[in-house]
Amino acid sequence: MLFLYGLLGRAQETAEKNTILIINATVFDGQNEKMQEGMSILVEGNKIAKIAKTINIPQTAQVVNAQGKVLMPGLIDAHAHPMFAGISQQAGLTSQDGYLNLVAAKTAEKFLMQGFTSLREASGNSISLKCAIDQGLYLGPRIYPTGPMISQTSGHADYRPSTSIPYDPNATLSYIERSGHALIADGVPEIIKGVRSVLRMGATQVKLGAGGGVASIYDPLDVTQYTFEELKAAVDVAETWNTYVMVHAYTPKAIQTSLGPG
Amino acid sequence: MDEETAKMIADKGAWLCLQPFLDDEDAIPFPEGTPQRTKQLAMVAGTENAYRLAKKHNIKTAFGTDVLFDAELAAKQGKQLAKLQRWYTPFEVLKMATFNNAQLLKFCGPRDPYPGELGVIKEGALADMILVDGNPLQNLDLIIDPTKNFVLIMKDGKIYKNTIQFK
Known part of the structure; x- marks a missing residue:
């Protein structure tokens, strides 16, 4: 029992002790090329509370001596696929979603331990992973999830088997669609419903495949995907949710078509 | 991308998120002769051009790795970033x-799961920081080996790695 009390006591102490003081740091603030030398940075809770030449050491603070080292903001990856980065294409497209999530949790931990503290997930539904990381169950960066990429038939996220065409209106969704990694939508009404669906799932922004891709199967690189009207519908719906649309596009034509509705 | 498209992006104020795709040892390993490999070669030929135009037209440019289907490459995000040199x-x-990159992430406005400033060290910002053993502004290659050179990693005020002694 005494041992148990001891443990509880220490846990409580740690919870209260969310104060970290970094001293003697050379600071690159992320914005200005000129660095500041000999700085102290006080972290309270999850925020930077104070930056100054000298800060009195708070009683409960952990102190880190950064002498001779450069403190910089955590790195950000604005186009990441945590669900499919750490797995082969073969396994990625044929494994059950539970396995994908477990592998992705390992990938996310690697990302964080490489100094990437935030990422924008650009499809491959990481919404569950994000929630588990935010709850502290797994280690990983902050994730701005896109969830499923919205793709037209034969588009950048159409990973359905080749035999799924001709389209059978009574067929169930393919596994990759059911797991929420891709959403196939053709025509304005389906796009509108698709964008609303991904936003309901918890996407912070919306992604559409707007041009030919490399890893995808049925789309030559030169093609444009979606018409002006379809892209415009997506942008309009994203705007009702006060967020934005990102597109996958390499070619001038695909980029220009996407810029139309933006 | 071409000149006219780059100008349009700049005029619209749109963000361009580019990935340093090169036909190097880190390219996704599609077997030679497959359609995907052919498409890959055509795409990487455009990388040099895209960065050149983005710079020339002062386009708001973000960085992404876009690593897919490659566990080894997923462990080399810093190497991808260093290629921007x-x-x-x-x-x-x-x-x-x-x-x-933080400005781009914050474009989602009220849908932002992490309100507060990211990507910057200033009073009031979210405490996401790394401590580098050396000066990355002089030697960017330090970011290629984070295991060795990032001695402290903090996210949301929590320390996830610390190989230096507490005072």
């Missing part, structure tokens, strides 16, 4: 991967 100074590269 072909086009940018170390300061420009690190600003892009911190401050600039």
Whole structure:
């Protein structure tokens, strides 16, 4: 029992002790090329509370001596696929979603331990992973999830088997669609419903495949995907949710078509 | 991308998120002769051009790795970032991967799960920081080996790695 009390006591102490003081740091603030030398940075809770030449050491603070080292903001990856980065294409497209999530949790931990503290997930539904990381169950960066990429038939996220065409209106969704990694939508009404669906799932922004891709199967690189009207519908719906649309596009034509509705 | 498209992006104020796709040892390993490999070669030929035009037209440019289907490459995000030295100074590269990228992430406005400032060290910002053993503005290659050179990693005020002694 005494041992148990001891443990509880220490846990409580740690919870209260969310104060970290970094001293003697050379600071690159992320914005200005000129660095500041000999700085102290006080972290309270999850925020930077104070930056100054000298800060009195708070009683409960952990102190880190950064002498001779450069403190910089955590790195950000604005186009990441945590669900499919750490797995082969073969396994990625044929494994059950539970396995994908477990592998992705390992990938996310690697990302964080490489100094990437935030990422924008650009499809491959990481919404569950994000929630588990935010709850502290797994280690990983902050994730701005896109969830499923919205793709037209034969588009950048159409990973359905080749035999799924001709389209059978009574067929169930393919596994990759059911797991929420891709959403196939053709025509304005389906796009509108698709964008609303991904936003309901918890996407912070919306992604559409707007041009030919490399890893995808049925789309030559030169093609444009979606018409002006379809892209415009997506942008309009994203705007009702006060967020934005990102597109996958390499070619001038695909980029220009996407810029139309933006 | 071409000149006219780059100008349109700049005029619209749209963000361009580029990935340093090169036909090097880190390219996704599609077997030679497959349609995907052919498409890959055509795409990487455009990388050099895209960065050149983005710089020339002062397009708001973000950095992404876009790593797919490659566990080894997923463990080399820093190496991907360091490749930007072909086009940018170390300061420009690190600003892009911190401050600039944060501006793009924050575009989701009220849908932001992490309200507060990211990608910057200033009073009031969210405490996401790394401590580098050396000066990455002078030697960007330090970011290629984070295991060795990032001695402290903090996210949301929590320390996830610390190999230096507490005082």
